[in-house]
Amino acid sequence: MKTVLVIDDDADLRFALSAFLTSRGWEVVAASDGNAGLELARKHLPKAILCDLLMPGTNGFRVCSAIRDEDALRYALLIAMSGKGFEDTRVAALEAGADEFLTKPIDLERLAALLDQVSGESRSPTEASSGLSPTDPSFVRFWGVRGSIPSPGPDTVRYGGNTSCVEFRGGGEIIILDSGTGIRLLGQALAEEFKGKSLGLTLLITHSHWDHVQGFPFFNPAYDSGNRLRILGFEGAREGLAGIFSSQMESPFFPIGLSQLPGHLTFEELRTMEFSIGQVKVRVAFANHPGVCVGYRLDTESGSVAYLPDHEPFHRLRSQPALPEALREKAAEFARAEDEKIAKFLHQVDVLILDAQFDAEEYANHTGWGHSSVDDAVELALRSEARKLFLFHHDPAHSDAKLDQMVQFARKLVTQSGKKLEVEVASEGLKCELIPAAKTAK
Ligand SMILES: [Zn+2]
Numbered sequence: 068m069k070t071v072l073v074i075d076d077d078a079d080l081r082f083a084l085s086a087f088l089t090s091r092g093w094e095v096v097a098a099s100d101g102n103a104g105l106e107l108a109r110k111h112l113p114k115a116i117l118c119d120l121l122m123p124g125t126n127g128f129r130v131c132s133a134i135r136d137e138d139a140l141r142y143a144l145l146i147a148m149s150g151k152g153f154e155d156t157r158v159a160a161l162e163a164g165a166d167e168f169l170t171k172p173i174d175l176e177r178l179a180a181l182l183d184q185v186s187g188e189s190r191s192p193t194e195a196s197s198g199l200s201p202t203d204p205s206f207v208r209f210w211g212v213r214g215s216i217p218s219p220g221p222d223t224v225r226y227g228g229n230t231s232c233v234e235f236r237g238g239g240e241i242i243i244l245d246s247g248t249g250i251r252l253l254g255q256a257l258a259e260e261f262k263g264k265s266l267g268l269t270l271l272i273t274h275s276h277w278d279h280v281q282g283f284p285f286f287n288p289a290y291d292s293g294n295r296l297r298i299l300g301f302e303g304a305r306e307g308l309a310g311i312f313s314s315q316m317e318s319p320f321f322p323i324g325l326s327q328l329p330g331h332l333t334f335e336e337l338r339t340m341e342f343s344i345g346q347v348k349v350r351v352a353f354a355n356h357p358g359v360c361v362g363y364r365l366d367t368e369s370g371s372v373a374y375l376p377d378h379e380p381f382h383r384l385r386s387q388p389a390l391p392e393a394l395r396e397k398a399a400e401f402a403r404a405e406d407e408k409i410a411k412f413l414h415q416v417d418v419l420i421l422d423a424q425f426d427a428e429e430y431a432n433h434t435g436w437g438h439s440s441v442d443d444a445v446e447l448a449l450r451s452e453a454r455k456l457f458l459f460h461h462d463p464a465h466s467d468a469k470l471d472q473m474v475q476f477a478r479k480l481v482t483q484s485g486k487k488l489e490v491e492v493a494s495e496g497l498k499c500e501l502i503p504a505a506k507t508a509k
């Protein structure tokens with residue numbers, strides 16, 4: 068049963084809201100002050116909470132921030148209510164953690180529309196139509212290919228200077244892999260293509276390093292109240308996903324807070340390594356990179372894509388001579404098993420987007436940074452029997468000419484192996500179509 072909690076010291080309003088919400092199929096629990104409200108929230112874990120701001124005892128702002136601090140309540144729809152319609156009050160409520168603000172007397176139709184978002188499965192991506200049909204062509208397009216920090220300039224103009232962002236379309240879904248600075252361009256392109264049509268987008272975040280989240284405040288679709296954005300990722304080492312996104316938009320860094328964005332944003336901490344987004348099957352693997360970092364694999368009927376932008380082979384890191392001799396063999400064995408897991412995860416993927424930040428010489432000076440050399444990227448792609456490899460997460464210091472050399476070298480390695488693998492450099496704007504027949508044409 069879907070539960071809504073009403074916290075208000077006005078008994079008449081509690082009664083009226085309870086009657087209305089019950090008639091719409093909600094189970095209603097109610098409290099007349101902030102402390103009692105918090106207790107009920109913890110007990111019932113409601114899907115939605117309506118909270119008056121001005122109450123005796125703990126005020127509604129405090130109640131909102133206490134609710135947001137509770138892990139189990141973090142994603143409840145929190146609606147602040149006030150008799151004061153001041154903009155200042157609305158902003159303060161949103162800053163305290165409310166998702167929405169309603170002025171009294173409450174517009175019941177508006178309230179019903181807000182609650183519809185969280186009743187049943189309506190916050191799931193399948194109901195948030197992407198604007199595509201499952202039969203639309205499937206492809207990946209690169210919007211940001213650089214690692215670490217944007218690197219615009221004449222030397223990077225061909226492959227691009229924006230940081231990690233890849234668009235995937237398939238199975239009727241638009242799935243965005245990471246929100247580095249490239250996501251700004253994607254936002255402009257989506258706005259242009261869909262012209263005011265409501266969009267349902269899913270954003271998969273590999274980890275929270277700047278080059279994977281920094282572009283989000285400049286993503287146009289988040290500013291359109293008709294759009295729904297579902298943001299998925301694993302909890303960071305120190306902070307939750309929503310906290311990471313909101314802290315990079317706090318006032319010393321950005322003029323608009325995350326909760327003020329008009330688009331309907333939902334954050335979900337992933338707890339599972341396999342799930343679906345509509346018809347797209349998603350698998351996740353932990354990458355060897357500082358903090359909590361993952362790679363994603365998307366499988367559809369049109370083909371598969373794997374995205375592992377930040378990863379260092381386990382065997383490289385664990386074969387360092389610093390380990391005591393007794394442990395070295397055990398560590399090497401562990402590393403082999405971990406590398407094998409990654410290769411299995413990538414097995415026979417059609418399009419493999421892989422960290423290839425360094426050449427072998429540079430890698431020698433950057434062991435333990437959590438990135439791969441081009442040699443290792445090719446080795447992993449060959450071992451996984453991938454069909455097409457895109458060198459990705461280019462070092463900010465690498466010029467177009469350097470990347471040309473790296474891809475030539477990578478192709479040479481493939482030829483020497485006697486195996487079959489296409490290798491390309493990921494470049495901004497490049498689109499790679501997934502063709503179902505590719506599987507049989509091998
Ligand atoms: Zn990165």
Ligand SMILES: [Zn+2]
Pocket residue numbers: 274276356377
């Ligand atoms: Zn990183």
